[in-house]
Amino acid sequence: MPVPIPRQRAIPAAESGQAQGAFSPGGPSGEATGGPAGAAPSPHAATTPVDSTTNLTLLVIEDDPAGSLSVPEMLDAAGKPIRIRTARNLTEAERLLTDDVHCILLDLALPAPGRAATESDDELTTLKHVLRLAPRHAVLALTASGDAERGAEAVRVGAQDYLFRDELDGRLLSRAIRYAVERKRSDKAERRLTESRLRAQENARLERGLLPTPLLEGSSLRFAARYRPGRSRALLGGDFYDTVRTPDGTVHAMIGDVCGHGPDEAALGVELRIAWRALTFAGLCGDELLSTLQQVLEHERENDEIFATLCTVDIAPDGRRAGLCLAGHPSPLISRPGRPAELLPYENGGPALGLLHGARWPRQQVELGGEWSLMLYTDGLIEGHIGEGKERLGQDGMVDLVRRRLAEGLTGEELLRATVNEVRDLNGGELTDDVAVLLLDRMP
Numbered sequence: 001m002p003v004p005i006p007r008q009r010a011i012p013a014a015e016s017g018q019a020q021g022a023f024s025p026g027g028p029s030g031e032a033t034g035g036p037a038g039a040a041p042s043p044h045a046a047t048t049p050v051d052s053t054t055n056l057t058l059l060v061i062e063d064d065p066a067g068s069l070s071v072p073e074m075l076d077a078a079g080k081p082i083r084i085r086t087a088r089n090l091t092e093a094e095r096l097l098t099d100d101v102h103c104i105l106l107d108l109a110l111p112a113p114g115r116a117a118t119e120s121d122d123e124l125t126t127l128k129h130v131l132r133l134a135p136r137h138a139v140l141a142l143t144a145s146g147d148a149e150r151g152a153e154a155v156r157v158g159a160q161d162y163l164f165r166d167e168l169d170g171r172l173l174s175r176a177i178r179y180a181v182e183r184k185r186s187d188k189a190e191r192r193l194t195e196s197r198l199r200a201q202e203n204a205r206l207e208r209g210l211l212p213t214p215l216l217e218g219s220s221l222r223f224a225a226r227y228r229p230g231r232s233r234a235l236l237g238g239d240f241y242d243t244v245r246t247p248d249g250t251v252h253a254m255i256g257d258v259c260g261h262g263p264d265e266a267a268l269g270v271e272l273r274i275a276w277r278a279l280t281f282a283g284l285c286g287d288e289l290l291s292t293l294q295q296v297l298e299h300e301r302e303n304d305e306i307f308a309t310l311c312t313v314d315i316a317p318d319g320r321r322a323g324l325c326l327a328g329h330p331s332p333l334i335s336r337p338g339r340p341a342e343l344l345p346y347e348n349g350g351p352a353l354g355l356l357h358g359a360r361w362p363r364q365q366v367e368l369g370g371e372w373s374l375m376l377y378t379d380g381l382i383e384g385h386i387g388e389g390k391e392r393l394g395q396d397g398m399v400d401l402v403r404r405r406l407a408e409g410l411t412g413e414e415l416l417r418a419t420v421n422e423v424r425d426l427n428g429g430e431l432t433d434d435v436a437v438l439l440l441d442r443m444p
Helices: 090-096 125-133 148-157 170-210 263-281 286-300 394-407 412-427
Strands: 057-061 083-087 103-107 138-143 161-164 222-228 239-245 251-258 308-315 321-327 333-336 339-343 364-367 372-377 435-442
Touching: 057 090, 083 090, 090 125, 103 125, 103 170, 125 138, 125 148, 138 148, 138 170, 148 161, 161 170, 222 239, 222 412, 239 263, 239 435, 251 263, 251 372, 251 435, 263 286, 263 308, 286 308, 286 321, 308 372, 333 394, 339 394, 372 394, 394 412, 412 435
Parallel strands: 057 083, 057 103, 103 138, 138 161
Antiparallel strands: 222 435, 239 251, 251 308, 308 321, 321 364, 333 339, 333 372, 372 435
């Protein structure tokens, strides 16, 4: 038979389970005190790591008025007394369950709230109630000797471990308390890590879904693109692009840049891209299209200082000519056999979207020829530094870089990859701004 232990007294114990020292009654909170005189609770221990300066505190919940539950005397691994509080019911336990409690020892024989011990009920209802009451605390289940099945079920429900009532000793219980506390901390860390990974995976799926899928079915043009957001560990930035072919055979391409590269700018860029695709399929082009996109921007932006640059190109069905509109955006680069790569005319461009109400964007007609490559890009590609100084690559440097790569015979994805990588290397590391590059090729 277990030896009764008076309530509200400190019970330090050696790791060996042998009693040590004398103990004094606890205060009105029901906490036992022990060890050196004047030892005091360590508040908020549950929210900070347990170390050599932190006493472990155990809350025992059992309702035997005779106090027949034997809780042996214990010391923690650092030799400090494990403090004990006792509660006869869940109402009292809730009052004693403060932040400095690390572990709960629950007698599974305790009746569920509002029920007598003899009433039929789910035998683990009390445990489930305690787990809801103390989701951040480690819980040890105490059951009758030999009732391993019930103890295992308690662990399955959420307890960190189970013990047999008549087998308690200092060594076993002190070890079980430390194990339960560390396991609870490990479980919480693993859960936070899993939740973080799931959020990251969901964000990645969402951002990948927001990147465009070119609609070029029926076109002989070849498409390639590279996209690198400036935000750390992001897939989407404030840059955006799209390419579609309308029923009349015209291929429309667009690239743009919302000022800034945070999540709000990324969301606005997606809205503008989707609006551009819808308006293009509706038959809008040139100034009419950009005027409508400016209205979308003005309605959706967070404040009046937000603007976006944009470049649109509509390539005729025969592929030999195109219309070009620039809204504060760098002009595309075109390369043709036997001629050096060069920028398309940019003198007749208009302002960025969102800067001037009622602005106009003239559509320029450009001749492409029978064989060509057209590269659209955002300013993240040209604003990187060259070496350790403050000099930037600029459009001229970008044109020279692309000419060298074309001379090496690079095309398509290889050309874009080599170009972006060299720009990054010249910058001495990752580019801080978003980078988007789109390439359309017409080959014989």
